[in-house]
Amino acid sequence: MLKDQKIHRIEDLEFRIIYSRRRSIGISVHPDSSVIVRVPYLTSLKTISRIVNEKYSWVLKHRDNYRKLDNSQVNKSYTTGETHLFTGINLFLRSKNQEYLMPGFTIIQLNWE
DSSP states (O other), X not given: OOOOOSEEEETTEEEEEEEESOSSOEEEEOTTSOEXXXXXXXXXXXXXXXXXXXXXXXXXXXXXXXXXXXXXXXXXXXXXXXXXXXXXXXXXXXXXXXXXSSTTOEEEEXXXX
């Protein structure tokens, strides 16, 4: 199913091409700043390069946004006092009791403060 797994480069943009049974071309930018281009099976590298060049500024903008994110926002540890964004509101996390529901899980409460 995966015809081409090597990394391609256009200027300073590296991306991976995944061939699949689809009719459209999709470009995905992931939180680890990797870029994946999904294309129909018979799409030529010339066509892929042209499309990626057309969307170059969009891809760089989104890739750079992920790079600017603070790692603490991406990797939450769920400790008491930590804030979490929920439906547009910052909520503080507070451990209620140390009662264990299952090994590794505790009862938590989100406060509107």
